[in-house]
Amino acid sequence: MTVTLLLEPLPADARIDDLASTFREVPADAPALRVGELSTQRGDGVFETISVTNGHAQETGPHLERLRNSAVICELPEPNLPQWRAAIARAVELLPGEGEFALKLVLSRGVEHGPAPTAWLHAAPASDFSRPREQGISVVTLDRGYAHDAAAKAPWLLLGAKTLSYATNMAALREAHRRGADDTIFTSSDGFVMEGPTSSVILRHGDLYSTPAPSGAILHGTTQMSLFDHLAETGRRTQYRDIRIEELSTADAIWLVSSVRLAAGVTELDGAIFPYDAEETRAFNEYLLTPRD
Numbered sequence: 001m002t003v004t005l006l007l008e009p010l011p012a013d014a015r016i017d018d019l020a021s022t023f024r025e026v027p028a029d030a031p032a033l034r035v036g037e038l039s040t041q042r043g044d045g046v047f048e049t050i051s052v053t054n055g056h057a058q059e060t061g062p063h064l065e066r067l068r069n070s071a072v073i074c075e076l077p078e079p080n081l082p083q084w085r086a087a088i089a090r091a092v093e094l095l096p097g098e099g100e101f102a103l104k105l106v107l108s109r110g111v112e113h114g115p116a117p118t119a120w121l122h123a124a125p126a127s128d129f130s131r132p133r134e135q136g137i138s139v140v141t142l143d144r145g146y147a148h149d150a151a152a153k154a155p156w157l158l159l160g161a162k163t164l165s166y167a168t169n170m171a172a173l174r175e176a177h178r179r180g181a182d183d184t185i186f187t188s189s190d191g192f193v194m195e196g197p198t199s200s201v202i203l204r205h206g207d208l209y210s211t212p213a214p215s216g217a218i219l220h221g222t223t224q225m226s227l228f229d230h231l232a233e234t235g236r237r238t239q240y241r242d243i244r245i246e247e248l249s250t251a252d253a254i255w256l257v258s259s260v261r262l263a264a265g266v267t268e269l270d271g272a273i274f275p276y277d278a279e280e281t282r283a284f285n286e287y288l289l290t291p292r293d
Contacts, residue, residue: 002028003094005087007119009107012068012078019086025094026120036111037118043165045108045117046070050088051259052101052123056291057092058259060085062222063105070161071107077117079107084121091123100126102260106164129261133285136276137182137256138268139196141245142172148188148242151216160216169197181268183256185248188217193243199256199264200224203243204277206252213240223257223288230287253277255284262288 007023010016026032039045048063048070064081071078084105095101103123110116151159176184185201186194193212195201200221202211209231214220228238248254253275254266263284267276 001096001125003091003123004028004032005091005121006032007083007087007121009077009117009119010080010083012080014080014083019083020090022083023087023090025090032120033118034111036113037108038110038112039106039108039118039164041112043163043167044074045106045164046074046076046162047107047164048105048162049259050103050105051126051262052092052095052103053289053291054099055092055095055097057088057103058288058292059222059226060088061293062225063259066162066220066222067105067107070163073155073158073161074163076107076109079119087121091121095123100260102126108164126260129264132182132264133262133281134278136265136267136278136281138180139183139185139254139256139266140176140179140181140270141187141248142175142184144186144188144194146188146217147190148192148194148212148215148217150188160214160219162219166197172197180271183264185256187245191245193245193248194218195221196256196258199258199261201243202227202255202257203247203251204253205247205250208237208239210239210241210243212243215242221257223259223262226292227257227263227284227288253280255281257284257288 004026005023006026048067050063051058101123105121108118110118172184188194195218211224212218231238255263257263265276265281266274268274
């Protein structure tokens with residue numbers, strides 16, 4: 001089953017009582033977007049993907065805050081977060097109460113010469129990620145093509161925003177598959193670990209869990225933040241820092257984490273067998289499948 005809602009985007013500071021009147025459901029076989037939509041023509045928009053697990057939208061607040069941050073970076077109209085919350089709640093109501101779904105939120109610059117902006121959300125059954133969660137993944141490192149401090153020097157690259165321009169990310173995944181791997185870890189041209197095309201990277205050295213510092217060139221992962229909160233609450237040490245590429249091979253374990261796939265442990269790195277902690281990965285996913293706000 002799928003659910004699509006089209007929103008009439010409200011200004012960020014708009015206050016209305018009947019938020020439900022500002023969005024409507026669209027049948028799966030009905031036309032929804034105009035041909036001139038800039039999200040499809042130029043990838044000019046931002047998005048978030050929320051996991052809906054057994055009737056609960058996970059980490060709605062952090063996802064909406066990141067949607068707002070992405071809009072600000074891209075100079076899009078700031079979204080009205082209460083409106084989006086209401087639309088998310090409505091979509092969840094329309095979905096079955098059991099199972100895993102991917103709920104995608106999109107805010108686009110709209111149609112050239114109007115109307116603008118446009119916004120919608122779409123929910124569909126999530127892919128079956130039991131294998132990567134339970135058996136892990138093989139990864140290769142790929143050069144992302146710029147330095148880890150590029151965001152400060154070239155803000156027009158929009159590196160801190162989750163934009164719809166994902167062609168490069170998908171090309172990286174295809175390259176990983178050509179090399180016989182499941183996924184990739186991006187590295188910077190000056191030798192630092194960055195992120196995956198659709199995930200955050202977490203390393204464990206001894207009892208220290210670390211992830212690349214969110215410098216603006218790295219998207220701050222909502223799942224990674226939630227997992228770090230959980231680790232801290234259970235007495236484990238976490239750290240945001242610059243991580244050199246060489247540290248990947250010295251880690252005791254590595255995970256790629258994301259909203260829908262959740263935690264996937266690395267079993268192979270650049271063609272070499274890598275230590276995989278099945279028990280800790282299972283515990284991570286058990287936590288990530290619980291209701292989280």
